[in-house]
Amino acid sequence: xxxxxxxPPRGIRDIVGLDAELYEYLMNEFRKTARFHGFKPVIPPTxxxxxxxxxxxxxxxxxxxxVFKDKAGRTLALRPEVTASIIRIYLSxxxxxxxxxxxxxxxxxxxYEEPQLGRYREFWQGGLEIIGDRDINSDISVSLTASDxxxxxxxxxxxxxxxxxxxxxxxxxxxxxxxxxxxILHLIDxxxxxxxxxxxxxxxxxxxxDLFREVISKPIDKLRDLINDYKKILGDSVEILxxxxxxxxxxxxxxxxxxxxxxxxxxLVRGLAYYTGLIYEYRAESRVLKTSIxxxxxxxxxxxxxxxxxxxxxxxxxxLDRIALVLTSESNTxxxxxxxxxxxxxxxxxxxxxxxxxxxxxxxxxxxxxESWIYRTNNISKGLSIxxxxxxxxxIIIGEREFRExxxxxxxxxxxxxxxxxxxxxxxxxxxxxxxxxx
Amino acid sequence: xxxxxxxPPRGIRDIVGLDAELYEYLMNEFRKTARFHGFKPVIPPTxxxxxxxxxxxxxxxxxxxxVFKDKAGRTLALRPEVTASIIRIYLSxxxxxxxxxxxxxxxxxxxYEEPQLGRYREFWQGGLEIIGDRDINSDISVSLTASDxxxxxxxxxxxxxxxxxxxxxxxxxxxxxxxxxxxILHLIDxxxxxxxxxxxxxxxxxxxxDLFREVISKPIDKLRDLINDYKKILGDSVEILxxxxxxxxxxxxxxxxxxxxxxxxxxLVRGLAYYTGLIYEYRAESRVLKTSIxxxxxxxxxxxxxxxxxxxxxxxxxxLDRIALVLTSESNTxxxxxxxxxxxxxxxxxxxxxxxxxxxxxxxxxxxxxESWIYRTNNISKGLSIxxxxxxxxxIIIGEREFRExxxxxxxxxxxxxxxxxxxxxxxxxxxxxxxxxx
Numbered sequence: 001x002x003x004x005x006x007x008p009p010r011g012i013r014d015i016v017g018l019d020a021e022l023y024e025y026l027m028n029e030f031r032k033t034a035r036f037h038g039f040k041p042v043i044p045p046t047x048x049x050x051x052x053x054x055x056x057x058x059x060x061x062x063x064x065x066x067v068f069k070d071k072a073g074r075t076l077a078l079r080p081e082v083t084a085s086i087i088r089i090y091l092s093x094x095x096x097x098x099x100x101x102x103x104x105x106x107x108x109x110x111x112y113e114e115p116q117l118g119r120y121r122e123f124w125q126g127g128l129e130i131i132g133d134r135d136i137n138s139d140i141s142v143s144l145t146a147s148d149x150x151x152x153x154x155x156x157x158x159x160x161x162x163x164x165x166x167x168x169x170x171x172x173x174x175x176x177x178x179x180x181x182x183x184i185l186h187l188i189d190x191x192x193x194x195x196x197x198x199x200x201x202x203x204x205x206x207x208x209x210d211l212f213r214e215v216i217s218k219p220i221d222k223l224r225d226l227i228n229d230y231k232k233i234l235g236d237s238v239e240i241l242x243x244x245x246x247x248x249x250x251x252x253x254x255x256x257x258x259x260x261x262x263x264x265x266x267x268l269v270r271g272l273a274y275y276t277g278l279i280y281e282y283r284a285e286s287r288v289l290k291t292s293i294x295x296x297x298x299x300x301x302x303x304x305x306x307x308x309x310x311x312x313x314x315x316x317x318x319x320l321d322r323i324a325l326v327l328t329s330e331s332n333t334x335x336x337x338x339x340x341x342x343x344x345x346x347x348x349x350x351x352x353x354x355x356x357x358x359x360x361x362x363x364x365x366x367x368x369x370x371e372s373w374i375y376r377t378n379n380i381s382k383g384l385s386i387x388x389x390x391x392x393x394x395x396i397i398i399g400e401r402e403f404r405e406x407x408x409x410x411x412x413x414x415x416x417x418x419x420x421x422x423x424x425x426x427x428x429x430x431x432x433x434x435x436x437x438x439x
Numbered sequence: 440x441x442x443x444x445x446x447p448p449r450g451i452r453d454i455v456g457l458d459a460e461l462y463e464y465l466m467n468e469f470r471k472t473a474r475f476h477g478f479k480p481v482i483p484p485t486x487x488x489x490x491x492x493x494x495x496x497x498x499x500x501x502x503x504x505x506v507f508k509d510k511a512g513r514t515l516a517l518r519p520e521v522t523a524s525i526i527r528i529y530l531s532x533x534x535x536x537x538x539x540x541x542x543x544x545x546x547x548x549x550x551y552e553e554p555q556l557g558r559y560r561e562f563w564q565g566g567l568e569i570i571g572d573r574d575i576n577s578d579i580s581v582s583l584t585a586s587d588x589x590x591x592x593x594x595x596x597x598x599x600x601x602x603x604x605x606x607x608x609x610x611x612x613x614x615x616x617x618x619x620x621x622x623i624l625h626l627i628d629x630x631x632x633x634x635x636x637x638x639x640x641x642x643x644x645x646x647x648x649d650l651f652r653e654v655i656s657k658p659i660d661k662l663r664d665l666i667n668d669y670k671k672i673l674g675d676s677v678e679i680l681x682x683x684x685x686x687x688x689x690x691x692x693x694x695x696x697x698x699x700x701x702x703x704x705x706x707l708v709r710g711l712a713y714y715t716g717l718i719y720e721y722r723a724e725s726r727v728l729k730t731s732i733x734x735x736x737x738x739x740x741x742x743x744x745x746x747x748x749x750x751x752x753x754x755x756x757x758x759l760d761r762i763a764l765v766l767t768s769e770s771n772t773x774x775x776x777x778x779x780x781x782x783x784x785x786x787x788x789x790x791x792x793x794x795x796x797x798x799x800x801x802x803x804x805x806x807x808x809x810e811s812w813i814y815r816t817n818n819i820s821k822g823l824s825i826x827x828x829x830x831x832x833x834x835i836i837i838g839e840r841e842f843r844e845x846x847x848x849x850x851x852x853x854x855x856x857x858x859x860x861x862x863x864x865x866x867x868x869x870x871x872x873x874x875x876x877x878x
Binding site: 003004005006007008009010012013014015016017020021023024028031035036037038040041042043044045046047048049051052055066068069070071072074076078085088089091092093094098099100102108110112121122133135137140141144148250253254257258306307344349354355356359360362363366369370371372373374375376377386389390 | 442443444445446447448449451452453454455456459460462463467470474475476477479480481482483484485486487488490491494505507508509510511513515517524527528530531532533537538539541547549551560561572574576579580583587689692693696697745746783788793794795798799801802805808809810811812813814815816825828829
């Protein structure tokens with residue numbers, strides 16, 4: 001057959017079979033968990049003006065956006081991430097609501113990047129956002145909701161925590177512009193530390209370089225002393241830094257007390273340019289995937305980039321593709337969560353029988369939450385063979401005699417046992433069969 | 440604030456608040472219903488090569504596609520509909536599976552059309568497809584699954600049924616090419632009947648024109664006689680036509696017997712060029728929306744357009760935006776289905792109390808399926824005011840004393856009653872409160 005129609009474009013996937021079941025499971029559990037934690041749904045658009053993302057999503061993302069013009073000449077983009085849309089939607093639709101506002105979404109995003117293990121050009125994110133609360137509790141609330149979710153789906157994970165307010169406050173104090181800060185953090189994100197330090201050197205005096213070098217290497221419990229040592233050059237920035245240290249410590253402590261492994265990483269900055277304070281990543285305890293399965297942080301004042309008044313906000317996104325990859329690689333995890341057992345019932349409706357009789361039987365089954373469907377044929381063996389090959393355990397046969405007597409024939413595909421029964425007894429019989437088979 | 444960032448592009452929506460709740464409800468029920476009827480999930484990509492849709496989706500759709508080039512020069516399109524992807528995926532991923540194959544999807548689609556009531560440039564579809572079965576039962580199976588869904592969400596509906604095999608068989612017999620057939624059906628779809636007839640006239644002899652004119656105006660129960668009258672010029676096409684009449688009658692009969700209003704409409708052709716036989720639309724019994732809320736039909740042999748071997752297939756898609764519009768307009772429908780009642784519990788955690796204590800309380804609540812979240816403050820009245828304005832009925836207050844004594848204070852926001860209780864009694868108390876409030 002013609003290959004040109006066989007595959008989706010490079011980096012784009014068809015999610016089929018057991019994978020599709022897994023994705024639906026991951027999305028359903030995400031929604032359920034988010035709701036239990038008081039988050040409300042929002043469905044942002046897939047297409048936005050590209051300027052929305054260009055304003056603040058960071059260099060990496062800008063370069064990899066799918067950008068195109070519509071027929072009226074608007075420059076649009078497929079969303080490379082969702083937070084920018086959430087902030088735009090907050091400003092236009094939620095501004096009058098009682099804060100804090102707690103929102104969740106599930107959305108596919110698009111980035112034109114080189115495909116690799118767990119990275120696709122169309123990928124799925126589940127996200128949580130809280131707008132309008134400065135307290136570190138909101139960061140803890142989104143994080144623990146995500147952890148609750150990961151626990152529910154049996155995805156063992158730990159936290160890597162950092163805080164870009166440390167870097168940004170010092171660089172600002174050193175009179176380095178925001179653009180240059182973005183570039184320095186970008187270098188650190190790419191782990192080109194020497195070049196980052198070199199660039200700081202070129203742009204400020206030596207004492208700030210030393211302080212910066214220490215901040216990106218010292219553990220969190222040494223930072224209070226460090227700030228104290230540099231008190232003189234820091235001036236009133238000491239207060240901000242002290243407060244950010246306390247917030248970071250509280251965050252780490254609560255997570256630890258609730259049983260989550262948490263590591264402080266002074267070089268963590270994450271790719272997104274809009275973060276302003278605490279940030280963190282989720283790592284799976286997995287052999288296949290060492291990279292992050294999600295992350296988030298503070299992005300206070302992102303509202304001002306879009307012309308709104310200043311607002312506190314914090315949020316995170318989990319990468320559902322990477323989580324799927326982790327779960328799939330742990331051989332028994334998937335089978336544990338997705339009952340591969342086929343609970344379907346097949347109704348074989350013979351051609352000489354009125355179809356509506358069979359559909360009435362089906363209706364009763366479905367009403368009783370029994371998965372079932374009808375195959376019509378004049379050839380019972382063909383129907384049985386389909387049931388057999390689809391691993392369906394129980395078949396109902398409806399022919400002329402069954403119709404006339406208001407009965408059905410029920411056949412156990414494993415034992416071969418078969419009997420003709422009154423329709424009134426059907427549900428009880430099926431439930432007994434399903435219980436015996438799967439318990 | 441700056442308007443340029445306020446809104447999504449023209450025709451594209453933010454789905455927020457109660458609308459977002461409604462959409463989630465509509466999607467969840469769709470998935471649930473499809474599963475109960477033995478359909479399995481598939482997640483097709485949002486982006487495809489544009490040629491996939493250009494091959495057979497019909498003129499209207501081709502003109503309104505969002506087409507763009509990626510950085511490697513591939514010509515891509517945002518999907519304007521999903522069936523083409525499903526067929527592609529069938530050919531590349533499901534070909535070896537036991538037929539019939541039953542698939543469902545929920546997907547947003549994109550068409551650059553003039554926005555109007557219930558029509559957006561990004562819109563949501565729920566679809567069902569059965570591949571590999573010629574029997575009319577498969578058409579009935581997808582239709583009744585959709586009807587079961589519409590019944591569950593309380594969307595009253597009826598069927599309009601047609602069959603393009605009637606038109607196509609006669610036009611083929613009259614030696615009119617497929618391209619010209621597409622054009623004629625397109626005119627009929629747009630209700631430009633005179634022009635359609637004129638065009639037929641220009642391309643064939645008078646007796647075929649007469650027959651065609653009759654076929655697009657006669658009720659279904661007159662078609663047998665009509666075919667008989669034209670037996671001589673129809674030759675062996677009589678057999679196909681008779682068989683299609685029987686299929687259409689069976690389809691209509693079964694739907695009627697199961698209680699659905701069904702109307703035969705000889706001029707129904709639907710916009711999509713890939714239909715080959717029975718087609719139908721769902722109309723809501725609604726005052727606001729007289730147009731279709733979904734539809735489907737036979738598209739046998741669409742596989743061959745993509746280079747595969749010939750295959751039977753039938754399917755439908757429901758327009759979730761239009762269904763949402765219908766449900767929203769029936770004032771009490773939405774409130775009936777979405778419990779607007781706020782079942783959330785707010786935990787006010789005072790700043791002098793260890794946060795992890797509050798999170799342990801939260802954990803117990805969520806484990807017991809109680810929606811809850813924590814607000815941390817040093818100001819109880821601020822917390823109570825938030826609860827009040829968010830219409831939260833029950834608040835749990837955790838301060839230093841509660842923490843020391845392993846207790847919580849529970850406050851009924853309606854009665855003002857307040858008491859401090861042991862955490863072991865908390866779940867029972869909350870459940871009692873929720874039962875009293877909402878039953």
